[in-house]
Amino acid sequence: MRSPFHSEPEAFNFLLLVTVVVLAIALAAALGPTWLTLAVIAVVVSGLALRRVRMQMVKRRTLELELKSAPAHAGPADERRILLVANDTLNEEAFIREVETLASAHKARVFMLAPAIVSAGARLTGDIDHALEEARARLTEALDRIPSHLGAAGRISDADPLEAIEDAVATFVPDQIIISTRGGHTSGGLDPKLASLARKRFAVPVSELTVEPSLSA
Amino acid sequence: MLVEHPDEAAGLAIASGLRFAGYAVAVCSGPQEPGQCPLCGIDGCATAHDADLVVSCLGFEREVGREVMEALRTRCPDVPLLIVAAPVTDPDLRQLLDGREMLPDGCYTLRAPATPEEIVAAVQQLLGDQTEELSSRA
Numbered sequence: 001m002r003s004p005f006h007s008e009p010e011a012f013n014f015l016l017l018v019t020v021v022v023l024a025i026a027l028a029a030a031l032g033p034t035w036l037t038l039a040v041i042a043v044v045v046s047g048l049a050l051r052r053v054r055m056q057m058v059k060r061r062t063l064e065l066e067l068k069s070a071p072a073h074a075g076p077a078d079e080r081r082i083l084l085v086a087n088d089t090l091n092e093e094a095f096i097r098e099v100e101t102l103a104s105a106h107k108a109r110v111f112m113l114a115p116a117i118v119s120a121g122a123r124l125t126g127d128i129d130h131a132l133e134e135a136r137a138r139l140t141e142a143l144d145r146i147p148s149h150l151g152a153a154g155r156i157s158d159a160d161p162l163e164a165i166e167d168a169v170a171t172f173v174p175d176q177i178i179i180s181t182r183g184g185h186t187s188g189g190l191d192p193k194l195a196s197l198a199r200k201r202f203a204v205p206v207s208e209l210t211v212e213p214s215l216s217a
Numbered sequence: 218m219l220v221e222h223p224d225e226a227a228g229l230a231i232a233s234g235l236r237f238a239g240y241a242v243a244v245c246s247g248p249q250e251p252g253q254c255p256l257c258g259i260d261g262c263a264t265a266h267d268a269d270l271v272v273s274c275l276g277f278e279r280e281v282g283r284e285v286m287e288a289l290r291t292r293c294p295d296v297p298l299l300i301v302a303a304p305v306t307d308p309d310l311r312q313l314l315d316g317r318e319m320l321p322d323g324c325y326t327l328r329a330p331a332t333p334e335e336i337v338a339a340v341q342q343l344l345g346d347q348t349e350e351l352s353s354r355a
Binding site: 065066067068069070071072073077175203204205 | 220228229232233236237239240241242243244245246247248253254255264
């Protein structure tokens with residue numbers, strides 16, 4: 001579910017809606033009989049349900065016709081740009097080996113994106129520093145373990161993982177996206193559905209790299 | 218550049234070729250049922266309207282393909298359309314297409330099956346020709 005505080009206009013609209021609803025119910029309760037209060041609540045609930053149905057219909061319609069997009073290839077014509085998206089698997093040996101293999105290929109350029117895993121509650125309250133620190137620490141360790149001559153780079157993101165990928169598609173312009181997860185959903189890890197969501201949105205090949213926890217971890 | 222292809226992998230292969238040729242791409246798998254494409258409805262399709270060129274691989278055999286191509290010609294007449302399709306051999310379908318004037322001016326065809334490289338070459342030729350035409354007009 002998208003946070004109502006995701007952007008300034010959304011937060012403003014949400015607060016305005018809450019204020020109007022609370023005010024209407026409070027006025028009805030203070031000045032009118034009980035049936036008026038109940039009627040106001042019924043109107044509010046119906047309005048919210050109607051809005052929800054409308055949004056679902058818009059979403060379903062959008063999903064019916066998937067439109068994927070991608071910018072033109074950037075860099076030299078023979079360069080292959082690979083975007084690796086990972087968080088809790090960043091320091092797994094299997095992941096590091098995969099990055100080394102990809103970055104060793106001729107004219108390959110690898111970029112690692114580590115979206116911070118922020119729960120809906122934490123995003124609502126803005127408590128994202130801990131998740132950002134975790135992502136930063138994992139990415140730094142991964143970059144330290146990969147030989148520098150391979151030229152791998154990376155960055156963290158505080159945005160929703162899919163939006164973080166969208167930003168990276170616009171700035172890094174990958175020719176291929178690889179999303180690394182644990183397979184099953186783990187707390188503090190990327191959603192295993194992320195790859196299928198990315199496949200629906202971007203006109204570049206998107207593959208999954210499932211990494212099991214190493215025994216030493 | 219808008220690529221319409223019912224097969225996801227084939228659409229991505231064409232998109233990849235076009236991206237490496239320097240074009241930003243959008244890929245649409247096309248509608249499953251008639252009337253599903255926003256281009257045929259009141260909303261229209263901003264991607265199709267704004268495209269420099271549309272590559273349609275939806276084919277003439279299915280009603281949805283014919284519907285989208287007809288909508289592309291009537292709603293976006295200024296957008297060049299490259300149709301990648303097998304020659305129509307069925308006489309009934311031929312008659313139907315003739316009646317609907319599916320291939321008016323601004324519509325180019327490439328015989329299917331065509332490789333992504335052939336499609337990219339056709340796109341480059343079409344857009345190159347248009348640029349030359351515009352330059353000579355200026």
